[in-house]
Amino acid sequence: MDAIQGGSWLYLYMPIAGINIFWPGLVLIGFSVGTIGGFFGMGGAWMVTPGLNILGFPMAFAIGTDMAHIAGKSMISTMRHSKFGNVDYRLGFSMLIGTMIGIECGAQLIMYLERIGNVGSVVRWTYVIFLFLIAWMVFYDYFKARKKAKTGQVGEYGATGITWYVKLHKIKIPPMVHFKVSGFTCSLWLPLGVSFITGVLAGFLGIGGGLLRMPALVYLIGCPTHIAVGTDLFEVMISGLYGAFTYSLKGRIEIVAVFVMLTGAAIGAQIGTVATKYARGYGIRVAFGIAVVCCMFSVILKEFKFDAIAAVVILATIGAICLYIIKIMFQGAAQELRDKKKAQASLLKA
Amino acid sequence: MKRSIATSLVFITLLIVFGPGLIWAAGGGEVNEIIVVADTRVVKSGVLKYFADTYNSNIVVFATWSVVLTAVYGVILGVVMDLIMSRTGLDLKSRKIVEH
Numbered sequence: 001m002d003a004i005q006g007g008s009w010l011y012l013y014m015p016i017a018g019i020n021i022f023w024p025g026l027v028l029i030g031f032s033v034g035t036i037g038g039f040f041g042m043g044g045a046w047m048v049t050p051g052l053n054i055l056g057f058p059m060a061f062a063i064g065t066d067m068a069h070i071a072g073k074s075m076i077s078t079m080r081h082s083k084f085g086n087v088d089y090r091l092g093f094s095m096l097i098g099t100m101i102g103i104e105c106g107a108q109l110i111m112y113l114e115r116i117g118n119v120g121s122v123v124r125w126t127y128v129i130f131l132f133l134i135a136w137m138v139f140y141d142y143f144k145a146r147k148k149a150k151t152g153q154v155g156e157y158g159a160t161g162i163t164w165y166v167k168l169h170k171i172k173i174p175p176m177v178h179f180k181v182s183g184f185t186c187s188l189w190l191p192l193g194v195s196f197i198t199g200v201l202a203g204f205l206g207i208g209g210g211l212l213r214m215p216a217l218v219y220l221i222g223c224p225t226h227i228a229v230g231t232d233l234f235e236v237m238i239s240g241l242y243g244a245f246t247y248s249l250k251g252r253i254e255i256v257a258v259f260v261m262l263t264g265a266a267i268g269a270q271i272g273t274v275a276t277k278y279a280r281g282y283g284i285r286v287a288f289g290i291a292v293v294c295c296m297f298s299v300i301l302k303e304f305k306f307d308a309i310a311a312v313v314i315l316a317t318i319g320a321i322c323l324y325i326i327k328i329m330f331q332g333a334a335q336e337l338r339d340k341k342k343a344q345a346s347l348l349k350a
Numbered sequence: 351m352k353r354s355i356a357t358s359l360v361f362i363t364l365l366i367v368f369g370p371g372l373i374w375a376a377g378g379g380e381v382n383e384i385i386v387v388a389d390t391r392v393v394k395s396g397v398l399k400y401f402a403d404t405y406n407s408n409i410v411v412f413a414t415w416s417v418v419l420t421a422v423y424g425v426i427l428g429v430v431m432d433l434i435m436s437r438t439g440l441d442l443k444s445r446k447i448v449e450h
Contacts, residue, residue, distance in 0.1 A: 013392065013393070013398075015388045015389070015390070015392075015393045015399075015402040015405075016386065016388045016401075016405050017386075017396050018388070018389050068416060069420075070416075070422050070425075071417075071420055071421070071424070071426070072420045072421070072423060072424035075424035075425065075428060076419065076424055076431065078429055078430040079425075079432070080428070080431075080435075080442070081430040081434070083442055083443055084442070084443070084444070085434075085444070085445075086447050095353065140422055150386045151448070180405065217357065226445065241417055241420070241421060244416055244417050244420055245413050245414075245416070245417045246413075248409070248412060248413030248417065249410065250418040251386050251405065251409055251412075252386070253416055255401055255415075255416050255419065255420075256398065258416075258420055259419075259423060261428060262423055263427070264429035265427075266428070266430070266431050267431070269431075270431050270435055273383070274435070274440065274442065276445070277445040310419075333438070333440055336440055336441065337438075337439055337440070340439065
């Protein structure tokens with residue numbers, strides 16, 4: 001309150017939560033998550049919620065505000081990815097159904113566990129195991145692909161490591177669907193089944209699901225990394241919008257903070273999304289793997305009540321990955337503009 | 351046309367039936383049933399006062415405004431950023447997919 005009366009312009013009063021918030025912090029969170037989310041194709045609730053909590057939002061407000069911000073941010077990123085041709089809408093819609101049913105089943109499983117006992121620890125350790133498995137899969141895949149590249153085993157898009165999707169595409173249970181943007185044909189049951197399983201896990205773990213869905217799209221469904229990123233963002237956008245509505249109904253959303261964060265996210269989303277153009281698929285995958293490892297450590301630290309260190313791990317991860325993505329974007333853009341100039345100069349000479 | 355309407359109806363039904371579970375899951379936990387009232391006495395700006403009043407008087411209208419404005423603001427920012435980015439001279443409509 002003093003901040004308003006004293007005219008401290010760095011603080012903004014949040015009328016619903018009833019607190020003064022350091023607004024440049026909100027812009028920074030929005031920018032960082034916009035950059036990372038646009039690059040990896042996820043909502044990033046695991047990054048935003050602790051960030052908002054640190055700035056002073058009560059947890060319930062942090063979650064609700066985060067949901068609305070993620071919806072808006074994913075919309076901006078999806079628009080950009082869509083122009084690049086990175087969004088497979090057909091695949092996105094077919095997965096949305098499986099995801100929703102799966103998440104409901106996962107949530108029911110949690111309700112059951114809650115009735116019989118200690119749900120918190122079970123969830124956190126399951127989360128750690130899955131994060132470990134994802135990280136292992138990403139790095140194993142990377143080293144396998146490197147090995148293949150060295151021996152000259154290169155496919156249409158370069159060398160690839162894990163190709164589980166090739167076997168899964170051989171399952172010919174009708175209806176068979178061709179996903180034109182992703183460039184493969186498979187049984188409709190494959191995306192439905194995979195999205196159902198990732199949905200159950202997301203519901204069980206209490207997360208949005210981008211962290212699980214993005215690798216599932218790559219390794220199990222067979223999407224090129226860039227299309228996995230765009231399609232996943234499309235799903236995050238729809239679930240985020242609905243999330244924003246229900247959290248608003250519960251009164252746990254601070255719309256002013258959403259707008260301030262979105263302003264930062266709009267710039268970040270452009271950087272993150274355009275950076276995917278200059279990054280190789282495996283560059284995105286490895287950075288994603290590192291983010292997953294850091295997320296895993298923060299969950300372990302939280303389990304042992306080291307909340308402050310967990311927050312530091314998350315914030316340091318956000319900062320480091322953000323800088324990495326910005327570097328990719330600006331280096332790539334500068335190179336493209338140089339190449340364009342050269343091409344124009346040689347045309348003029350000719 | 352009929353097919354897309356039918357698909358949309360199925361989608362909306364699923365959203366209504368399974369949405370709450372989805373959101374609970376995505377949010378990361380249950381929300382406490384504490385009634386929060388926005389303190390409109392300290393709000394001076396007209397827009398903020400409107401939102402705070404709506405929050406206190408009609409939560410459904412507030413929720414609808416929140417979603418609609420988030421979506422509209424997202425689209426506006428997307429379009430504005432698109433205009434700005436198009437002036438950078440970068441090719442923003444094509445990209446090569448190279449995995450390794």
